[in-house]
Every structure is written in C-alpha cells, then in structure tokens.
Amino acid sequence: MAETVHPFYAQHRNAMEAAMRHRLDLAEAMLCERAHVSDIHAIRREVMDEFEIVLTQMPYVGGTASRMSDFFMRLMGFMAISRVLRRHGVPLPVIGEIERETYKAQLLTVPEAERLASGRQFMSSENQALLREQAAKSTNASHQDAFPEDFVYDFVEPGPGDKFEFGINYKACGFCKFAARHGDKDILPNICGLDFDAYATRGIRLERTQTLAGGASHCNFRFSRLPSE
Template sequence: MAESIHPFYQLHRAAMEGAMRQRLDLAKPMLRERARLSDVDGIQQQVMDEFEVVLTQMPYVGGESSRMSDFFMRLLGFIAIGRVLRRHGVPLPMIGDIERETYRAHLLTVPEAERFASGLQFLSPENQALVREQAAKSATRNHQQAFPDDFVYDFVEPGPEDNFEFGIDYKACGFCKFAARHGDDEILPSICGLDFDAYATRGIRLERTQTLAGGASHCNFRFSRLRSE
C-alpha cells in the first residue's frame, strides 16, 4: 500500500508542486546543454513522480509551530531532482551546480523589494527572539522525543570582536537525518549548497565554514547584512 502524505504537507502540496514545476522549467536549458539529457520533458515527469515519493517521506516536525517546517517544504524537492539526475548518470558536482543555479533563478522571480523586506525581517530583533526561543525548545528531551527528525540548534550571540548580527549552530540536521534514512547521502551536499543563495537573494550574507554533512560537529551559520559594493 502506498504511503500517505502528512496532512500538514497535503495542505501545502499544490504550492510545493507548483514551485517544483517552475524550478524544472528554469532548469531545462541546463539539463539539455550541460547534462546532455535529450528527453527533458521525460526527466521533468520523472522528477515530479519522485517528488510524490519525497512527499510521503517528509518528516513532520511541528507544522506551523516550527520554523524548520518551511525549510523542509522549500528544499526537499531538490532531493527528488538529485535522485533522478543521479540515475541518469549526471556527475554529483554538476547536480550541485544545476540545483543551485536553478534555485537562485527561482528565488529571483520574487520582486527585489519583497525579497529584501524578507531579509530585514529575518535579521530583525523579533525574528531573533523567535529563533532563540525555538532553539532552546529544539534541545529539550520532550521536543526531540516528539519530533526525532527535527533539527537541534543553538542561538549564537555575537561577541565584542564579531561582525555578524546573530548565528545558529545546528547540532543535528533534519536533512542529514532524511538523507541517512533514505540513502541520499551522496546528493546531500547539493542541499547544503543552496543556503548561500537563499540568504544572498534576500540581502543577507551567510558565512559558514563547516557542516554536519561534511563531517563537522555542527553547522556554523553566521548572518549579517549583505552590503553592496
């Protein structure tokens, strides 16, 4: 019997599928010219079929009450793209490049004013308070027992010598857990690479020197305003 999609993701399914189709349309030239794939329409359908599988695999981590639910909904579709391209023999570095450039092009379809307003909201004291609160909750035993596939992270305050506005140290990563469970470890770094454009297109500079996927003890995200040259 086919696995079911969690009701929270079912509620957002149409929007997620729409975003996937838009990304695949943006990726078509790269799939033809770089990956040398001829049946691009067929590849697109294979990715959408694989995305249906991913939807049944998406872990529920609290829905609207968890900021990480949005990360899963925005990014796990790239797992479907990576799986299909890998089956067609596309090299892993090329998969990473195609996914990152596709994601950036998709993000840039949002008007600049809207993107930058979102960036300011992310850096705002109100959002920092929310991140601080959810970080503390993520580390509790009750939360980890209720949502074992969620992220676990610490809020990082800047010190006197630091030049970032705030940071997050991810001690456990939902994407790493997902990849380990479903055999996606090879394509996991492609997901990590999406973070830089996700923030840069909103006017935020992300500094990160290590990741859990790369074998480090934690992912060290540091955020500041991206200043134009």
C-alpha cells in the same frame, strides 16, 4: 498499503508541486546542455514522480509551530531532482551547479523589494527573539522525543571582535537525518549549497565554514547584512 503524505504537507501540496514545475522550467536549458538530457519531457515526468515519493517521506516536525517545516517544504524537492539525475549518471558536482543556479533564478523571480523586506524581517530583533525561543525548544528532550527528525540548534550571540550579527549552530540536521534514512548522503551537500543564495537574494551574508554533512560536529551559520548598493 501505499504510503501517504502527512496532512500538513498535503495542505501545501499544490504549491510545492507548482514550485517544482517552475524549477524544472528554469532548469530545462541547463539539463539539456550540462546534464546532456535527451528527453526533457521524460525527465520532468520522472522528477515529478520522484517528488511524489519524497512527499510521503517528508518528516513532520510540528507544522506552522516549527520554522523548520518551511525549510523542508522549500528544499526537499531538490532531493527528487538529485535522485533522478544521479540515476541518469549525471556527476554530483554538475547536479549541484544546476540546482543552485535554478534555485537562485527562482528566488530572483520574487520582486527585489519583497526579498529585501523578508531579509530585514529575518535580521530583525523580533525574529532573533523567536530564533532564541525555537532554538531552546529544539534542544528540549520532550520536543526531540515528539519530533525525532527535527533540527537541533543553538542561537549564537556575537562576541567581542565578531563581525556577524547573530548565528545558529545546527547540532542535528533534519536533512542529514532524511538522507541517512533514505540513502541520499551523497547528494546531501548539494542541498547545503542552496543556503548561500537563499540568504544572499534577501540581502543577507551567510558565512559558514563547516557542516554536519561534511563531517563536522555542527553547521556554523553566521549572519550579517549585505551592504546596500
């Protein structure tokens, strides 16, 4: 029996597919120049076909009740791009560069005022309260039993001398679990690299010195506001 897309992701399928097509538009020149793609139309079709497979593989972690659902919907498409380029022999560092530059270009199509407002909301005391609540929920045994593919994380308060406003320690990563399950461990670091631009384009400085994908015990995200120009 053919695999199906979870109903939650099916509701957002059109938007996710449109975002993928937009990424491929933005990446086209880089794919030709750096990945030496000769038939860009064939690559586009192959990526969109692979994305259909990724959609059936995406784990459900609670829908709108989980902030991590949005992470999956925004970033999992890069797994499809990575898989296709890897099959075509493109070196992993080149894949990472293309994906990061493509994602940044896509993020910058959002008006600056909207991006910065989103960043202020993320850094707000209200959102920090939500993060504390969801972090505590993520470590709950019943939640982990219900959503074993979800992220597990702690909210980190700054200590004396710390220059960040707050942090998150991811002790288990949904992308790592996905990569281990589907044979994508080698392309996983490229997904991790997207985080920096995702926050910087919203006026947020992300500092991170280790990742689960790199073999650490946790990913240490530390957030502060970038100075306004």
